[in-house]
Amino acid sequence: MDFPYYPINDFGPMMKGVVIGVLGIVHVFLAQFAIGGGILMCYFEWLSQTGRCPPARQFVDGFFKFLVLISFIVGAITGVGMWFTSIQISPRTIGMMVDEFHWIWAIEWTFFCLEIVSGYCFYRYGSRLDGPSRMTFLVLYAVAAWGSLFWINGILSWQLTPGSWLETHVIWDGFFNPSFWPSLLYRTVVSMAIAALVACAVMNAMPALNRETRTLLIHRAAHFLLPMVLMPVLGFWYLMSWPEDSRSWVTGGSPAMSLFLMMGVGSSLLVGAYATIAVWWGKLYINGATATLLCALALAATGGGEFVREGARKPYTIRQVLYSNSIEQPEIKDLRKVGSATNDPYPLQQATDYPTGQLRLGAKVFRFQCSICHTMHGVNGMVELTGNWSDDQKRMMIAKLQQTKPFMPPFSGSAVELEALVQLISWEAADRPERQEQSVDDAVIQRIQTWLDEAGTDPAPRLPRLGY
Ligand code: HEC
Numbered sequence: 001m002d003f004p005y006y007p008i009n010d011f012g013p014m015m016k017g018v019v020i021g022v023l024g025i026v027h028v029f030l031a032q033f034a035i036g037g038g039i040l041m042c043y044f045e046w047l048s049q050t051g052r053c054p055p056a057r058q059f060v061d062g063f064f065k066f067l068v069l070i071s072f073i074v075g076a077i078t079g080v081g082m083w084f085t086s087i088q089i090s091p092r093t094i095g096m097m098v099d100e101f102h103w104i105w106a107i108e109w110t111f112f113c114l115e116i117v118s119g120y121c122f123y124r125y126g127s128r129l130d131g132p133s134r135m136t137f138l139v140l141y142a143v144a145a146w147g148s149l150f151w152i153n154g155i156l157s158w159q160l161t162p163g164s165w166l167e168t169h170v171i172w173d174g175f176f177n178p179s180f181w182p183s184l185l186y187r188t189v190v191s192m193a194i195a196a197l198v199a200c201a202v203m204n205a206m207p208a209l210n211r212e213t214r215t216l217l218i219h220r221a222a223h224f225l226l227p228m229v230l231m232p233v234l235g236f237w238y239l240m241s242w243p244e245d246s247r248s249w250v251t252g253g254s255p256a257m258s259l260f261l262m263m264g265v266g267s268s269l270l271v272g273a274y275a276t277i278a279v280w281w282g283k284l285y286i287n288g289a290t291a292t293l294l295c296a297l298a299l300a301a302t303g304g305g306e307f308v309r310e311g312a313r314k315p316y317t318i319r320q321v322l323y324s325n326s327i328e329q330p331e332i333k334d335l336r337k338v339g340s341a342t343n344d345p346y347p348l349q350q351a352t353d354y355p356t357g358q359l360r361l362g363a364k365v366f367r368f369q370c371s372i373c374h375t376m377h378g379v380n381g382m383v384e385l386t387g388n389w390s391d392d393q394k395r396m397m398i399a400k401l402q403q404t405k406p407f408m409p410p411f412s413g414s415a416v417e418l419e420a421l422v423q424l425i426s427w428e429a430a431d432r433p434e435r436q437e438q439s440v441d442d443a444v445i446q447r448i449q450t451w452l453d454e455a456g457t458d459p460a461p462r463l464p465r466l467g468y
Pocket residue numbers: 314315316324325366369370371372373374380385386397398401404405407408409411412421
C-alpha cells in the first residue's frame with residue numbers, strides 16, 4: 001500500500017491547531033468586517049444620495065473607508081497566511097479540498113480580485129466621482145466581498161457536513177451541503193453587526209461631527225444590528241445541521257468546547273441585548289467606549305464560534321473522509337499490519353536525543369498520529385494528560401483510543417509501535433533520562449494486540465455514551 005507521507009512541522013509547545021486558530025480568528029473577524037463594511041457603505045451612500053441623511057456622505061468618505069481598506073488588505077494577507085499555514089500543517093486535507101473544489105476556488109478568487117480592485121478604486125477616486133459611479137463601485141465592492149464569502153463558505157462547511165456528497169461525489173452536493181445556508185446567513189448577520197459596531201466607534205471618533213449629526217448617524221448604523229434578532233434561530237438551525245456527535249461535543253461532551261460555545265453565545269447575547277435596547281427603546285446613544293467594548297465582545301464571539309466550528313469536526317478534517325492526522329479510515333487496517341512509521345521517509349529532528357531505537361520509533365509514531373492535536377509537554381500535553389497512569393493503563397487507553405475519547409481517531413499503527421509510544425511518554429514524563437531500557441516483552445505486545453483487536457478500526461460509535 002502506498003500511504004502518502006508528508007513532512008510534519010513542529011511548532012514546539014504550541015499545538016498546531018492553536019497556530020491556525022489564532023490566525024483564523026483574526027482573519028475571520030477582519031474579513032467579516034470588510035464584508036459588512038461594504039454593505040454599510042452602500043447603505044450610507046444611498047442615504048446621502050437620496051437625501052434621507054445628507055451627512056452620511058461625510059462618513060462614507062471619512063475614516064471608515066480607510067478602515068475597510070485596511071481590513072480587506074489585512075484580511076487578504078491573513079487569508080493567504082491561513083492557507084499557507086494550513087497547507088504545512090495538513091497538506092493532505094488541503095490537497096483533497098483543491099482536488100474537489102478547484103473551480104469553486106477559482107471563482108472565489110475572481111470575486112476576491114473584483115473586491116480588491118473596486119474597493120481600492122473607491123478608496124482612491126471615490127470623492128471625485130459623481131453619484132452613480134460612486135454607487136457602482138460601492139455595490140461592486142459589497143457584492144464581490146459577500147460573494148467571496150458565499151464561495152468559500154461552501155468549501156469550509158463541506159468539511160464539517162459533506163452530506164450527500166459522501167455518496168454522490170457531485171461537486172454541488174458538496175458545495176450546497178447541509179450547513180451551507182445556515183452558516184452563510186449567520187455569517188452575513190455577524191458581518192453586518194460587526195460593521196455597525198465599528199461604525200459607531202468611528203462616528204464617535206470623528207471630530208468634525210456635531211452631537212446631533214453623530215446621533216443621527218449612529219441610529220442609522222444601528223439598523224445593521226437589527227438582523228441580530230435572527231441569530232438565535234440561525235444559530236440553532238446551524239447547530240441542527242451538524243452531525244449528532246459533533247453537536248454533542250459542544251453541548252457538554254467536551255468541556256473546553258462547551259465553554260467556548262458559551263463564550264460565543266454569551267458575548268453575542270450581550271451585544272444583541274445592548275443593540276435591542278439601543279435601537280428599539282430609541283434614543284440611546286452608543287458612545288465610543290461602549291462601541292469599542294461591544295467590538296471586543298464581537299471579537300470574543302468570533303473567537304468562540306470559530307474554535308467551536310473547527311473543534312466540532314474532530315476527529316476529522318473532512319468528516320468521514322479524512323482524520324485530523326491525515327489518515328483515511330480504510331487505510332488503518334493496513335497501517336496496523338505494516339506499521340505507521342515503517343515507510344515514513346522523514347528523519348526525526350534531534351534524533352540523537354533519544355537513547356534507544358524504541359524511543360525513536362515512538363517519536364515517529366507520535367509525530368505522525370498524535371502531534372496534530374497533542375504536544376508532549378505544552379498545549380494538550382501528552383505527559384500531563386496521562387499523569388499518573390501506569391504503563392498498562394496507557395497501553396489500553398491508547399489501543400482503544402477512539403473509545404477513550406470519541407473525538408480521537410483509532411490508533412493506526414502496530415502493537416510494537418504502540419509500545420514504543422508508551423515508552424516514549426514514560427521517558428518524557430521521567431524528564432528524558434540518559435539511559436533507558438528497551439521494553440521487549442512478548443506478553444506485553446500480545447496484550448496490546450488483543451486490545452487493538454477489541455477496539456477495531458472503526459471510529460467511535462456515533463453517539464458517545466452519556467457522562468463524557
Ligand atoms: C483529533 C485530535 C486528536 C488526535 C489525532 C489524538 N488526540 Fe488524544 N486527545 C484529543 C483531545 C481533544 C483530548 C482531550 C483532552 C482533554 O480532555 O482535555 C485527548 C485526550 C487524550 C488522552 C487522555 C484521555 C483521558 O481519558 O484523559 C490520551 C491518553 C490521548 N489523548 C492520547 C492520544 C494519542 C496517543 C494519540 C495518537 C496516537 C492521540 N491522542 C491522538 C485529541 C486528539
